[in-house]
Amino acid sequence: xxxxxxxxxxxxxxxxxxxxxxxxxxxxxxxxxxxxxxxxxxxxxxxxxxxxxxxxxxxxxxxxxxxxxxxxxxxxxxxxxxxxxxxxxxxxxxxxxxxxxxxxxxxxxxxxxxxxxxxxxxxxxxxxxxxxxxxxxxxxxxxxxxxxxxxxxxxxxxxxxxxxxxxxxxxxxxxxxxxxxxxxxxxxxxxxxxxxxxxxxxxxxxxxxxxxxxxxxxxxxxxxxxxxxxxxxxxxxxxxxxxxxxxxxxxxxxxxxxxxxxxxxxxxxxxxxxxxxxxxxxxxxxxxxxxxxxxxxxxxxxxxxxxxxxxxxxxxxxxxxxxxxxxxxxxxxxxxxxxxxxxxxxxxxxxxxxxxxxxxxxxxxxxxxxxxxxxxxxxxxxxxxxxxxxxxxxxxxxxxxxxxxxxxxxxxxxxxxxx
Amino acid sequence: xxxxxxxxxxxxxxxxxxxxxxxxxxxxxxxxxxxxxxxxxxxxxxxxxxxxxxxxxxxxxxxxxxxxxxxxxxxxxxxxxxxxxxxxxxxxxxxxxxxxxxxxxxxxxxxxxxxxxxxxxxxxxxxxxxxxxxxxxxxxxxxxxxxxxxxxxxxxxxxxxxxxxxxxxxxxxxxxxxxxxxxxxxxxxxxxxxxxxxxxxxxxxxxxxxxxxxxxxxxxxxxxxxxxxxxxxxxxxxxxxxxxxxxxxxxxxxxxxxxxxxxxxxxxxxxxxxxxxxxxxxxxxxxxxxxxxxxxxxxxxxxxxxxxxxxxxxxxxxxxxxxxxxxxxxxxxxxxxxxxxxxxxx
Numbered sequence: 001x002x003x004x005x006x007x008x009x010x011x012x013x014x015x016x017x018x019x020x021x022x023x024x025x026x027x028x029x030x031x032x033x034x035x036x037x038x039x040x041x042x043x044x045x046x047x048x049x050x051x052x053x054x055x056x057x058x059x060x061x062x063x064x065x066x067x068x069x070x071x072x073x074x075x076x077x078x079x080x081x082x083x084x085x086x087x088x089x090x091x092x093x094x095x096x097x098x099x100x101x102x103x104x105x106x107x108x109x110x111x112x113x114x115x116x117x118x119x120x121x122x123x124x125x126x127x128x129x130x131x132x133x134x135x136x137x138x139x140x141x142x143x144x145x146x147x148x149x150x151x152x153x154x155x156x157x158x159x160x161x162x163x164x165x166x167x168x169x170x171x172x173x174x175x176x177x178x179x180x181x182x183x184x185x186x187x188x189x190x191x192x193x194x195x196x197x198x199x200x201x202x203x204x205x206x207x208x209x210x211x212x213x214x215x216x217x218x219x220x221x222x223x224x225x226x227x228x229x230x231x232x233x234x235x236x237x238x239x240x241x242x243x244x245x246x247x248x249x250x251x252x253x254x255x256x257x258x259x260x261x262x263x264x265x266x267x268x269x270x271x272x273x274x275x276x277x278x279x280x281x282x283x284x285x286x287x288x289x290x291x292x293x294x295x296x297x298x299x300x301x302x303x304x305x306x307x308x309x310x311x312x313x314x315x316x317x318x319x320x321x322x323x324x325x326x327x328x329x330x331x332x333x334x335x336x337x338x339x340x341x342x343x344x345x346x347x348x349x350x351x352x353x354x355x356x357x358x359x360x361x362x363x364x365x366x367x368x369x370x371x372x373x374x375x376x377x378x379x380x381x382x383x384x385x386x387x388x389x390x391x392x393x394x395x396x397x398x399x400x401x402x403x404x405x406x407x408x409x410x411x412x413x414x415x416x417x418x419x
Numbered sequence: 420x421x422x423x424x425x426x427x428x429x430x431x432x433x434x435x436x437x438x439x440x441x442x443x444x445x446x447x448x449x450x451x452x453x454x455x456x457x458x459x460x461x462x463x464x465x466x467x468x469x470x471x472x473x474x475x476x477x478x479x480x481x482x483x484x485x486x487x488x489x490x491x492x493x494x495x496x497x498x499x500x501x502x503x504x505x506x507x508x509x510x511x512x513x514x515x516x517x518x519x520x521x522x523x524x525x526x527x528x529x530x531x532x533x534x535x536x537x538x539x540x541x542x543x544x545x546x547x548x549x550x551x552x553x554x555x556x557x558x559x560x561x562x563x564x565x566x567x568x569x570x571x572x573x574x575x576x577x578x579x580x581x582x583x584x585x586x587x588x589x590x591x592x593x594x595x596x597x598x599x600x601x602x603x604x605x606x607x608x609x610x611x612x613x614x615x616x617x618x619x620x621x622x623x624x625x626x627x628x629x630x631x632x633x634x635x636x637x638x639x640x641x642x643x644x645x646x647x648x649x650x651x652x653x654x655x656x657x658x659x660x661x662x663x664x665x666x667x668x669x670x671x672x673x674x675x676x677x678x679x680x681x682x683x684x685x686x687x688x689x690x691x692x693x694x695x696x697x698x699x700x701x702x703x704x705x706x707x708x709x710x711x712x713x714x715x716x717x718x719x720x721x722x723x724x725x726x727x728x729x730x731x732x733x734x735x736x737x738x739x740x741x742x743x744x745x746x747x748x749x750x751x752x753x754x755x756x757x758x759x760x761x762x763x764x765x
Binding site for chain 2: 374
């Protein structure tokens, strides 16, 4: 039992936490098309609206593509809008996703990951947003309901920053976070208002202010901030976009996180978050709910006297290369857990570490696809693989798929002996 | 290292285990404990298993995974014990079948001594007829028994207080629905029967058998349907009380049938004589009685009728009225893409 007096907390699922965050962020439009496991977000927000907790316009449309168009245009008209979708919904909205970043529309899309079909599964893996890693969106990966709540608020702040103006995914694992009840501490509305002022778009992006029908339809208005680009500006625009994501956004995310921690007194890491890493020999790098499981596993390993730490990647895009290089400079081996088919984090981390002086070994493990269970025993097993690589100076397998579910201590013991 | 209490709620979709899991999480969080509820969702089908894996600890930072050795299990439908015993659904078998000591609460009208345990257990078996209570008070099919069972859980384990539970229920469902749920939980609290057991079986629950990558075919086959409870050929338990019956005279469509398209389990098919419609039939071995087909039928030809009444009138209303096994052939053709030659010859 902890020494402090028990704190009475509210328990919310990841989806309900996202809905609560959208209410705290004072969204003005709820653009909604249901797709599980994200559907609960829209349901919960519409419940708030119905019960008179706050006022927002509910926009229901026929599919995700229209909904995303509604969100983009609502934002361009100066309203803060929300949308929650996943997997097949994102596939339908693909064109709008790409338009949103290239037109610099600061929208936030809440995604509860779901694996892509076929075979038909509804459980989780990261593949649905990982496949959109190259279209200049900001990707946040959250580990639990509290993280979701805090991140949605920060995401609006970052996206709407006048130097950033980028669309943002706030993602969390479907079912494992979205339907996972977790004790929550709610920030006050005043604290949220202090760090999240009402949306003010720069004049060139504000559709209503720029609405001049003569110019618009006669073609005399040839240079817009994303509408009608002339080809001589195209490459420069892409450069601005890339710089906004990979340089400016990183600083803004760090700064916003700092401000949020000051205002609310709690934070889950800006770009990355480290745990027990100071004297660690092996680091486990993970995103989403795998980070929570990894922490639990690392606690168990530390009990056995094994020096293992955790690095949680909070923003997958912009990829926090400098922070990771800095955090991992003293460890001997890194075990990267990827919940996607392409081992995206593994490859990005290897690219980041390439050319550094005495870089750590990187072991990539693809785990938990299609919602396959990843227990803390699994993470302990993979950390043992990392420890073995650190001992012998080279890994047995550089990148591999981890299929088995290690269910209990006996099974773990047996598998570790076989290593 | 703080201890983590593990509790599994095993139900079939629609019975309210998610609601129960959220209510339990709220109750534990109010007491200052840290809690995580990992949900295994039922996959797009009525009566598909839904499992909530609840972890409770005094320290933050809980793993997000399933519980393989729970100390408490609530089973929302007695037939799921049979599923665990036969190991016909691996996750249900895991969620129930790994417990060797602790508390097992079963939704069943039987006294706890008569429960057929699928595995050895040192501890307590409790039963309560939550379906009866919730069915009477809440009136839905299947009755949402989650919050009702929590009343019984409160009595058996004494880890949650009944008044706190009532408060949470009223907060979640304001108004009449909440009051009825409170009444149901109260009745379950009073009616639950408890018995201590020390039951030994030699047979260990079968371990999870995962597919070997090398053995898998390169294409995807729809074979897993047989694993779902209430969905197997010859299963003693079928989750339905009403079946769709087509009044052929009212059938007005000439080419395609919307009811056939919407059936989530692919059980419906049109009987044709040449190009003419003769009506709509159901493969009753696979129908779950969800009633979607009757809702969308354009000519209102389909009606959901009590299965017992149909069988009273026509005891031979087994699966297909026109031709035996035509449903089997039809569904096989649809799922597998190629007709099964042997069945056709039969």
